[in-house]
Amino acid sequence: MTSVTQPAILGGRPILAAPVMFAQPTVSSDATTLALLGEVLASGALTKGPQLTALEREIAEFLGVGHAVAVASGSAGLMLALRCLGVSGNIIMPSFTFMATAHAAVWNGLTPLFVDIDPDTLTVAPDSVSAALRAGAGAVMPVHVSGTPADTANIMDLAGRHNVPVIIDAAPAFGARYPDGRLVGTKGLAEIFSLSPTKSFTAGEGGIVATNDGHFAAELRVAREYGNPGDFDSAMVGTNGRMPELSAALARRNLARLDDVLDARRRLVARYRQALSCVAGLRFQRVPAGASSTFKDLSLTVSAEQFGLDRDTFARALAAEQIPTRQYFDPPVHRQTAYRHLAGSHPPLPNTERAAREVIVLPLYSHMPEAVVDQVVTAVARIHRHAEAIRAFAAAVDAGRT
Numbered sequence: 213m214t215s216v217t218q219p220a221i222l223g224g225r226p227i228l229a230a231p232v233m234f235a236q237p238t239v240s241s242d243a244t245t246l247a248l249l250g251e252v253l254a255s256g257a258l259t260k261g262p263q264l265t266a267l268e269r270e271i272a273e274f275l276g277v278g279h280a281v282a283v284a285s286g287s288a289g290l291m292l293a294l295r296c297l298g299v300s301g302n303i304i305m306p307s308f309t310f311m312a313t314a315h316a317a318v319w320n321g322l323t324p325l326f327v328d329i330d331p332d333t334l335t336v337a338p339d340s341v342s343a344a345l346r347a348g349a350g351a352v353m354p355v356h357v358s359g360t361p362a363d364t365a366n367i368m369d370l371a372g373r374h375n376v377p378v379i380i381d382a383a384p385a386f387g388a389r390y391p392d393g394r395l396v397g398t399k400g401l402a403e404i405f406s407l408s409p410t411k412s413f414t415a416g417e418g419g420i421v422a423t424n425d426g427h428f429a430a431e432l433r434v435a436r437e438y439g440n441p442g443d444f445d446s447a448m449v450g451t452n453g454r455m456p457e458l459s460a461a462l463a464r465r466n467l468a469r470l471d472d473v474l475d476a477r478r479r480l481v482a483r484y485r486q487a488l489s490c491v492a493g494l495r496f497q498r499v500p501a502g503a504s505s506t507f508k509d510l511s512l513t514v515s516a517e518q519f520g521l522d523r524d525t526f527a528r529a530l531a532a533e534q535i536p537t538r539q540y541f542d543p544p545v546h547r548q549t550a551y552r553h554l555a556g557s558h559p560p561l562p563n564t565e566r567a568a569r570e571v572i573v574l575p576l577y578s579h580m581p582e583a584v585v586d587q588v589v590t591a592v593a594r595i596h597r598h599a600e601a602i603r604a605f606a607a608a609v610d611a612g613r614t
């Protein structure tokens with residue numbers, strides 16, 4: 213029963229003739245960029261040079277923040293920031309995040325105290341932070357999941373009452389805005405960005421620690437230099453956390469066009485959102501009123517009852533249409549092998565468990581043609597229309613497997 217109206221998983225022709233790219237970096241490779249990279253190579257200064265200094269100045273200016281310290285990666289930024297913070301014990305953080313958030317804590321001898329998320333914004337829920345603060349913690353680390361700002365104002369208020377510092381994993385959120393209109397990067401003791409290629413603003417690899425605390429920034433600059441203040445008498449156990457000059461130069465070029473890149477992403481998301489708003493059971497990650505997201509990931513939750521298929525079967529049906537998806541974050545950090553020993557040390561995480569089961573990330577990159585969005589939308593609608601048949605087919609396949 214092959215027909216053009218059948219979903220590909222049931223034998224129909226895939227909506228797309230070739231696989232869609234799930235994500236792609238949008239990078240400058242114009243003559244100005246190539247000339248700048250050539251200049252760096254010709255200069256012989258491959259690290260600790262003028263590109264780094266210029267990038268740090270330009271980013272501090274862009275964000276409206278006192279200091280931007282460029283580092284080798286988002287992970288390095290998180291690790292160095294926690295090292296300089298010098299706290300011990302528990303650090304409150306969501307489990308619904310990328311593993312690197314928790315790794316940075318453990319590398320510093322801290323214990324992640326996982327708390328639950330808000331089911332709509334998918335970012336850490338202030339009331340669960342509040343409960344965890346009463347149990348005692350050295351720091352709170354909210355995460356701007358998928359590039360959407362966490363409820364930082366409320367969390368800072370709560371943490372302030374316990375005199376606990378807030379340090380923010382802003383890795384995917386460079387260019388996002390808080391509900392009060394300020395750019396992400398301006399709150400907490402520090403906000404840490406990643407400039408890896410999957411983020412909207414990239415240096416190839418790299419990271420930025422943004423802070424208004426001059427003393428903290430100075431410490432970070434020593435920490436990224438092995439802890440060597442300049443006299444080779446190490447003041448602390450640092451590491452090589454530097455961003456190379458070629459990466460800094462590339463980041464400067466990408467910074468110059470960041471607004472265009474983010475505008476393009478937001479237009480594509482609006483198109484997705486408008487077209488999918490009539491499909492029952494699909495819910496977009498909520499961006500708080502007045503805030504903006506970078507949409508590093510286009511995250512939706514799939515309600516199996518309303519949509520007719522669970523997330524995993526939906527993903528299989530999309531894959532058959534040549535549409536790759538991701539399941540961020542499944543498993544959530546607290547159920548990953550490296551963290552299972554912490555089970556029992558944190559409260560139940562029902563919203564996290566549910567998001568891990570229900571969230572699907574659809575393809576998105578800044579230069580994605582609108583026609584591709586429309587094809588993905590067509591595939592989603594077709595799958596939804598045939599949900600019952602797909603459910604039966606998937607059940608039969610799974611039964612045959614066991």
Ligand SMILES: *Cc1c(COP(=O)(O)O)cnc(C)c1O
Pocket residue numbers: 285286287288309310312313355356357381383384405406407408418419
């Ligand atoms: C990307 C990301 C990181 C890690 O950044 P790297 O530059 O890859 O080390 C950390 N936390 C979150 C939430 C991220 O999205």
